[in-house]
Amino acid sequence: MLQIVSYTIARDLRLALRRPADLVSVLFFFIIVASLFPLGVGPEADLLRQLAPGVLWVGALLATMLSLPRLFADDHRDGTLEQLALSPNPLGLMVLGKVIAHWLVSGLPLALLAPVLGLQFDLPADALWVLTFSILLGTPALSGIGAIGAGLTLGLRGGGVLLSLLVLPLYIPVLIFGAGAVDATVSGLGPGAHLSLLAALTIGGVAFAPWAAAAALKIALE
Amino acid sequence: MLQIVSYTIARDLRLALRRPADLVSVLFFFIIVASLFPLGVGPEADLLRQLAPGVLWVGALLATMLSLPRLFADDHRDGTLEQLALSPNPLGLMVLGKVIAHWLVSGLPLALLAPVLGLQFDLPADALWVLTFSILLGTPALSGIGAIGAGLTLGLRGGGVLLSLLVLPLYIPVLIFGAGAVDATVSGLGPGAHLSLLAALTIGGVAFAPWAAAAALKIALE
Amino acid sequence: MLEAENLECIRGERRLFHGVGFRLEAGELLFLQGRNGAGKTSLLRMLCGLSLPESGEIRWKGEPIRKLSDDFRSDLCYLGHLNAIKEELTPLENLLSSARLAGETLSDDDALDALEQVGLLGREDLACRYLSQGQKRRVALARLVPERRPLWILDEPFVALDVNAVAWLAGLIGAHLQRGGLAVMTTHQPVDIPAGQIRELRLGA
């Protein structure tokens, strides 16, 4: 059981490393989005500091979302997904492996980059820590929920945009608690409550989403 | 000459209409992004009104960008692009047709939707008009510049994210003048200067970009 | 071992076939025939359990495959129109990885041996993206070399192969049958499999 999960992770990581440009691009997308908002909104430092948690969280969320279509699409197009579905291993476990690998190449690096961008917005140090931690804690849920959406929209033309449509509403709670945690820190309330809700979302997402995604994939293959 | 452009437009529009979900999804993405920000940032009305031009423009820009990978990818995958490149018509003209069709199913509906979302943010009437007009005027440039990026990243795995990386920086001027026009209206300065710069960008983008994109496509096919 | 009874397939408003049934024992090959669009691919996907028949039943060792699921899948090897190889990985990596994901283990030596048999030695370290159409198909077929699961379902395996490769693959299927394996296959090309009992089933005749 564990073996097949870890093997799927290893395989997906290897594929991701064959194209380091992908990983780098997710990060740059994050950087660019985080820099676009100040452009659209104007340069006042106070305003920007107020915006920072929201903008950074939305950026992380969009960056994760953009990398979702690739989660299954490649495997679908070249027939690998059929083979996975026909393998004697439970498909849910393989999806779990793919979700974890996806997080390792998207959520994790985003979390590590977030504090650097937060500095640009002049966030105080404790808020930076909470920002990093909240993204670290919240992004697995994004990958998990995203997998369901990616499974449901698999093989549909324009699936990418349809995928956003399905997934974004489900991302909203993560966004609210994530940005909320940082806001709460800035305003001195302490992020505890928000962070534990975030943890609950992630545990739910990672434990349950792969099975829903596997069911969606089976339907997509029919 | 004109015939081939109009025929390409007709063909792409027909393909888009076969999948109305695509068109609807671009719009919903726009709506969702415009609604996410207030969620991430908090509900103060004054703050939101200040944010509105930036947020709406960024939303329109991201929605356009997300639909870019499909511009050539389908044609590439099924071999149509090779056939287009081998047709005796200049490839640039066919790309021009595709750019226009792309604008008709992304930029145009976004512009029509923008004032409705603007109302949500409590923008004054004249600002709403300028918002609509600026999006109408700016999005052709987005489609044109986007076509270059889509051509350059065609066929690369993870091209979608690389595409954003290439295209977003070039979108920044459009964003600045677009959001600037609305801002200027709100602050009573008048949007004239911004709008004429936007028009210049669009004329440049639409006239010149298809040829650069066609050159990129020929390279991608090699 | 593999039985199908009274299968019916409907696509859109069109009934592709109905009343299709057969019985295949160890060492036998079922050769599925029919013109383009007759429903061969649709039938093969049903036999794998990837799609459900409108009516009728498929049994493996006497049990309906719906009930067996995992057990059936560990007896089955399917090769479809698509190659199921990763363009970024090399032939060697592809082979190892598909074995692992199918729940088997394959030593490097065995994998290299399989690649040698399909004539890809010397290209085992080149990303599959660079291979020609026929070479990609060969990578997909290399999976069959160490394959010991009893039921092979092959959808037009000879497509894009050159003459030598066609002969080699026919031999490989023959050997599988002689080991007591079963195979269901479609192809539009005339080939002869050098062993085993061959049954034919013609769809949409």
Added chain:
Amino acid sequence: MLEAENLECIRGERRLFHGVGFRLEAGELLFLQGRNGAGKTSLLRMLCGLSLPESGEIRWKGEPIRKLSDDFRSDLCYLGHLNAIKEELTPLENLLSSARLAGETLSDDDALDALEQVGLLGREDLACRYLSQGQKRRVALARLVPERRPLWILDEPFVALDVNAVAWLAGLIGAHLQRGGLAVMTTHQPVDIPAGQIRELRLGA
């Protein structure tokens, strides 16, 4: 009419072929042979002008094709591994649209006639997504029926076709040659084209 001289093709670090040359006149068929990966597809793409040879030159009616560009392309019809059909459109729409984009006009009747010839009448209004592999290939081949441009370049046109369709296509190519057309073709299947002068070129022998 079509001449190639001393062509060389390098992929990665491998020289696929060099010193390849031929001369093809009206009514002649060049039959390109070679094992999988010999470089047939690469050569055909060069002949179309889609990729550049490392060295050597290709001439059409005496002029290098690089210089002709538009003129050459309006004499050329290429059919590759990929079908170049849109899954969302019906066979009829696909046919009309590819004619228009290639700068030609095709009446609805002619298009329906072409579809009848490839045996797709009755499916002309079904989105291509639902067609079988062979039927998709037939949609792509229907383009050749009204095609009057002199030079046809066909990369494994017979793949996925059933026996009847193979015979029909061979006849169609024969008719093209008899009208004074030229064709360059690869295939791994044995087929005989019922007319014209056939030349063979073997790559990587």
Added chain:
Amino acid sequence: MSMINWFKFSAPSTFYPLAGRLIPVFWALFAILALAGLWVGFFVAPTDFQQGEGYRIIFIHVGASWMSMFTYLVMAFWAGMGLAFNTRLSGMMASALAPTGALFAFISLWTGALWGKPMWGAWWVWDARLTSELILLFLYIGFIALTHAIDDTRRADKAGAILALVGVVNVPIIYFSVKWWNTLHQGASVSLTKAPAMASIMLWGMLLCALAMWMYSLAVALMRVRVIILERERHTDWVKELLAKRSQ
């Protein structure tokens, strides 16, 4: 230089040894100019009565900004040459220049930000020059990312060339942004037509530093291009010979 010469040196095999001979020269010039520039900048130039010691950042900032723009122009030039004449060396030159350009764009932004804090009270403002310089950095990064994402070097060069040529409009925007828009950023104070508006000792320091950066860029780009040549031409006879000779 005659036409024949030009084409002779555009062959990687002749360019390689030439570059090898030039590199030490450029390094030496760099060392001399950098020492002189820094000496003038930090010890000779007086403290500014308005800006205090902080203004000394100018010695790096201005040179780096110039270099970032100029390098882009050179890169785009090579890219265009590559597209037009299909010469192998052009693409190699463009790829060799990009990282240096990106570095200088980054330094310009970084020093600008450091300077902005005391001068304008903010690390960053969304002003036309600053924004367009940021776009320049992204263009460099985009160029590098794009060319690395394509394995076939010929294709990578051409695709990168298109991007470089499209982005070239940005350079005049950076340069003239202070004229065209009302910006916080300082206008041009060095020009060929007017007398310079700053103290001549400062000007000298700045020019020396800028020249040093020139030499550095040349040396580093040539070193990088040599590595690229070896990598791309590793199958040609002359490289094999060279490597064989070297490993003896």
